[in-house]
Amino acid sequence: MARFLYRLGAVAARRRLIFLGVSLAVITAALGAMFVFAGSFAPGHAIPGSPGQLALEKVRQHFPQEGGVEGDMVFVAPSGARITDEAVAAQVRAAAQRVREVEHIAEVGDPLEQVSADGRVAVVSLAFDVPSGTEVEPAQQETVRAAGAAYGERFGAHGGRVLFGGDAFEEELEPFGTPEIIGLGVALLVLLVTFGSMLAAGIPMLTAALGVGGTAAGTLLAANLFDVSQNALTLALMLGLAVGIDYALLIVSRHRDQLTRGMGIPDSIALATATAGSSVFFAGLTVIIALVGLTLAGVPMLTSMGLAAAGAVAIAVVLALTMLPAILSLAGEGLRPKPGSRAARRILRTRSGGAAAAWVGLVIRHPWKMLVAVVLGLAVLAVPAAQLQLALNDNGSAARDSEPRQAYDLIADAFGPGVNGKLAVLVEGDSVAATAEAVVDTVTPMAGVVEVNGPLIAEDGRAAVVQIVPATGPRDGATSALVEDLRAALAPIGTGAGDYVEVTGLTVVSLDAVKQLNGALLPFTVVVVGLSLLLLLIAFRSWTVPLKATAGFLLSVGAAFGAMVAVFQWGWAAGPLGVPLVGPVPSFAPIIVMAVLFGLAMDYEVFLVSAMREHYARHRDATEAIRAGGRDSGRVVVAAAVIMIIVFASFLFSHDPNVMPIALALAFGVLVDAFVVRLTLVPAVLKLLGDRAWTLPRWLDRIVPDVDVEGHHLTGEKPPATTAREPELVG
Template identity: 40%
Template sequence: MARWLEAVGAFSARRRWWVIVAWVVLLAAAVGGMAAFSKPLDSNITVKGLPSITTLDSVQKTFGGGDRGSGRVVFAAPKGEKLTDADAAAVATLTAKLAAVHGVAGAVDPFDQPKAGGLSPAGRVGYITVTLETASPSAGTQSSIRSVISHAETAHLEVAATSDIVGQTGASSSQLPGIVLALIVLLVTFGTILAAGMPLLSALIGLGTGVTAIYAATSFITLNDVAPTLALLLGLAVGIDYSLFIVSRHRRQLLEGMTPKDSLPLAVGTAGTAVFFAALTVIIALAGLAVENLGFLTQMGLAAAFAVFVAMLVSLTLTPALLSLAGPRILTRRARRRLAAGEARRPGRFAPGWIAAVQKRPVLFLVAALVVVGVLAAPVMGLRLGLGNDGTQPSATTERQASDLLADGFGAGVNGPLEILASYPAAPTQTEAGALAQKVGRVTDVAATQLAGLKGDQVLLAVVPKSGPSDDATVTLVHTLREASLARSLPGSPKLEVTGQTAVDIDISDRLAGALPLYLGLIAAFAFVLMVAVFRSLLVPLKAALTFLLSLGAALGVTVAVFQWGWLGGLFGVDPPAPLLAFLPTIVIGVLFGLSMDYEMFLVTGMREHFVHHETARGAVSTGFQQGAKIVAAAALIMIGVFGNGVIEGDSTIRPIAFALAIGIVIDAFVVRMTLVPALLTLFGRAAWWLPKWLGRIVPNVDVEGAALQRPTLNR
């Protein structure tokens, strides 16, 4: 592998303009394909095989209603007051305007039809039921409804709307501040704008090519709108990391006296081999999302895997071509003068001091790192997952205001109604249907029940819980209503099935949570097998897989404490504390695993290289750490900046994901990779690089340290 990649580096350096032009053409073709052939992304998350979705299909088939959507426009008098006749007149005008909006099939004024139940018992809150012509309103319809309600408020009347008819208010997030911070970190690391811009330029070209190609693919496949999310995050992250590692290796070799012509093939043959296997590990992990058997997650994983693949190709070909074009100017002028004068390279200060302290007291640093990670990971035991709803949106949004008003006027459960489909062996009587409603009404946490339909051998029951859609009690209620014991206690022993949007959200969250252990186990196993070949060791791959779990636990634990429990929530814009997005652990695993394996490869391959070249085990850990720590720290700081920007500018969906990733990188890079790992490898000694002879004959030697490459004589 090292020899082959050395040849790739030599070709890219020699034919640099061919390679540069080829990537520019590929980028232009991908952008053109996106502009010409891309289709809108699908915003509906459909999951096959979930009981609630199967039941929902049955309800729509038997009782209808699936071809139209509906929502509520909520209005309320000031706290402590009641709705007046003047308010009723304003509501009548509002109802007429809503009914006239294009895409709206009708609107029901609760003052005209009080039996519809649109007025709260206390007389302060009410709602207009808005029926849409289609199941999902167009952007134009949503905008028109927002415009109508924005002009409907009076000094005595507050008006808000649910997301069913106006969509959710999202905040736009720009990556520009994160990219600027990345440039600053790279400038401090390398000292020249040319060297600093090289990894960013390569990463952006790779990201642009990969993501636009994904959008162009929508001409042939239907792609969910969550699919590109992971590709954007991970494509930028690994794109910078991979190019950064090759640029750093090349600069180090130039400072040691190599010529650019000799250095570039060797840099790609050594650092590029680590990049190749780091990327392969991440691609396998992302493709493993298919094991969760959720269509949108499979799309997300494959899209991100493609972005990583493109980032790898860019780093192995475009980066050496650009470096060849830059020549010795990739070094600072001062470094070039010292090199010409034959002066020795000045070592850094922090890395030698830190590794010396760790190796002097490895047990102390190991225990300290484990204690820090353990404390931060402890809250993960209280992790709760959900899909978000109007009540979890920021308080300034109209959908959150509508949810709060409905909860105040009608109880929290009105925001998360359920439906029960009861299937009888024979057509039930009205008495049996009434008995069903009464029995369900006596179940704990049920606030109200209403017979919604009776057709053939099926009864449809509307159920309003006492608790809100994000509460634990509602999850318990859904599972209770599905229990066979409840059905057996009813006349006719019907089969009971529960559906409704809240039940669907609960089922998706349960499916995701249930699949996480399998997903984690698979990617850890694949990573272990691959790294056995890379490091020709058993302890190093085992340590890498297990320490990633520590980083993941800490990232999720801190996120639970802040975004679910609300600790320091005001500092990070938590409004309100709520269960974490059901996709969050999966996305965090995919991105954090990729970056964690990058840092592992970049740091430990250097240690392996020096051990193979006859340095002592302890000395190899020290030398490899000193050479790689600065680059790992720079890569980590860049990603912390990129994701930290998402915490500041992101919406309620992006913010906790970006926060978890930023915290995960802090822990993984500085506590795990740069403290715990060197302490463990120091304690392991030569055993860290031990591989049974019989296994060594089976495992291919990928030569990630470049032992087979001919090293040019350095010009000192």
């Protein structure tokens, strides 16, 4: 591997204009195609083949007039008046009529059919004639709002207003905005402090920005062919920025270190690409494996998020190994610190000491104490994770000042929280009416059911729908329990020949998605961790390093989940962080955090341990190898981790309820993993293992390929012996 990357780096440095031209041409073409052929995002959390989804599709077949995307108009009466007062009611009817005449509006309900008991609020349902499962265009939303705005203009001075909510009016948040731009500015400042050079600091930012451009283009173009969630683009941008900066940081840092020691520019670029580039390749491959593993859940939304993010990481790796060497060649002597300069002194001082090396030295002087302190401390941080609750977000978890959230809260206050998450029971068969009545009789007295409406018989007489209003909202655990109780209670009714009885509705589809995501977490963990263990085994030719790396990851992810629960479920610091709703976290958040954090944890493991193994290969001194790893890679790991934390934290302040828990967990998880696990736990464990950390059983040594991550084949050095030998006593 190192030999191949050495040649690649040498060619890229020598043919820099070709590599730069091709890279820029591909990215420019992709961006141009994006502006012309960009697809649209797919909303919803449907799982093809799930019971609720199958039943919902049947409902749309039997009741085509009920199809399309639904929304709500919520009218609030002016102060001292009621919706049913003639002057107010006339304005409500007029607003509903104007909306009814808008293009693409398929249906508008009776304006005065659903009025709250106090007469203050009325809800009018409406449906767009766009296919169910698609988004209503913002321009179409605005046309409808304009048609109903006269009511607010008429009564606004007296407290009357009209709001629009429901699935048709869900807000489409920008995947990249002011908080993220501020985060990039802070990341640039960290790079300036790290390198002491604007040129060196700007190169990782440039390659990361180009990579993110390619990622955005690829994701939006793929949306023409596949269902792509809006959150897929946000996750891809967030991760692409973080790893794009970090991977370039590693290679640029190695290159500048070598230049400081007097190496020539072409040789330094090739060697940095071979050594640091090998670490980038294996680290990126680990992240990609973890993200592609998200497809195992079988949830289209999660699949799109995993593949988009994996594509972002792949682009970052490719640019780091091809375009970056060309840029380094173009920068030439501008990247070589001047002799005696502050940057040169910092590099030379770091190679003989520095804060990271001092900390690692302290750790290996007290390995048992550090090991126990880290394990106990992270176990305490992980305690809240035991209370993790999952749900899928809806308008009830949107920002409090958003119109869909205000409409959602008004409906819940006026009619009860269950109105925002109505359930339905579909009945098919030869005796539809009799079976539907049996459903009504069974469901009506059940605990948790507030209201039962219907049955509504289809025109073909082959199906009926019974509507159920639960006592609790769609994200409440009691609603999930009610759905299970309904399925159990209705199972005997649907046992007749040709009969079909199933609970459905958008709330049920979302609950089925939560259930499937929960079930996919364990198999995902086993498969992805297993593949990554194999990758690390090959990279380091050690069986203890992969096991230690995975154990450290489990501690990090436990702490990350604990932070997520403490903030988003318990409400700790929820106000300052702008959390819109305290309650269950999005059901896809844990599996995404686990995938991304596992890959990033392996990044730091590869960066740090490869430097240790490289030193061990030369000197066969296990303790000094640990110090060398902290000395040579500690500064880069710290800078990379700080940049990761800044990027993830910036997305925390985007106020996207689907992204915020993921961003917080990743920021806190990287903080714990880099500083507590990799720079503390890892040196302590390696000190206790001694030479055994770098050995393999003889039978395993014969079958594990030697991929030469550290570049021993390039320098002619003998790689470390990997077969087991007599264990040393460690005190």
